[in-house]
Amino acid sequence: MSEWVRKAVIDRLNAVHMHVDAKVAIEGLSDEEAKMGPYEGGRSPKEFLYHIVFWQDFEYDMLRGTVHEVKKGSDWDVGSETWDGLVERFNIGLEGLLSIATNWDMDKEIKITETVSTRVGPALLGISQHTSYHLGQLVTTRKALGKWSKD
Template sequence: MVFLFWFQNIVPNHRKNYRKKNLMSRMNIHLFMIVSRTMTKFISNKVHVIDMKERLEKSIKNSLRGKFVHLDPLKALEGLSADTARRIPEKSKFSCWHFLYHIVFWQDLMLGALRKESVNWPENNESSWPTAELLKKDADWDALVEKFENGLAEADGMTESIDSMEDLPAWPKVPPFAAYLILIQHNSYHIGELIATRQALGFWPPPDYKATF
């Protein structure tokens, strides 16, 4: 009788508990595998995003200095004095001083936007070019070169926001990455004009210049 009771009651319950535990164990293993795959994918994507951001930052930093494209913008200014910087080639309206003033004018505004500050964008392009009066003081040329150099350094130091897709408050429909592209392209375009002006005046190449190609 005892054996019969054990066989009819204890054994089925034991088997039932065993099946239940086995099912729970398999469910836990399955859940663990799902979580593990999800975490692995998440970490992989996270690493990929971080890697892309680092690559973008490096590309922007290189482009600010003209790496792989043209001469370093600061190198393009070497050997220029206030006197040579204000000279204008025949059949031209602009000197090297004109071009650098124009570059710095817009660079300052774009840096302000990247700082997420309020920016008073000019209504036209005329105010971005210096008047004859602004080209008279030699010390102003040195100050302008220093301001340009400091602006490049600041731009280089703000690239951590490069992956933000939010528009800059002072620049509608322009996120940080697009602002950097505009700044770099604008600088490069006018640095090219500045170099062409130096060549036309016979003030090229700068000291210790080595052609890349």
């Protein structure tokens, strides 16, 4: 895979020319503020970040050879996680994915099951798209709550 693809993957993970930097999108909230939803039944910033981190960790582990079974709904179950803990996990996970994007062969095949596989490059693009989508929801929720001053 050519180097422009590697650069594109790294740019996507870093949100270059896409949207606000992910680290900016999640900074400046207390745990209490992060738990608030914009309306009854609406997801909170904390739920969005938990979901992002859940799948970020899943992809990172998958790329390194461990595929976890996922129980339906467990990717939204925040449990006792704190906002600061999730922010730290997100940042560590992002650094891990960036390290893979920088150092690994983007064409390397990753076996998921006996009959399903992917490659490093497409897997990283997929998680960056997923993260971007939900970061947009997180920022929109912060705006609705009056907890966004970055514009």
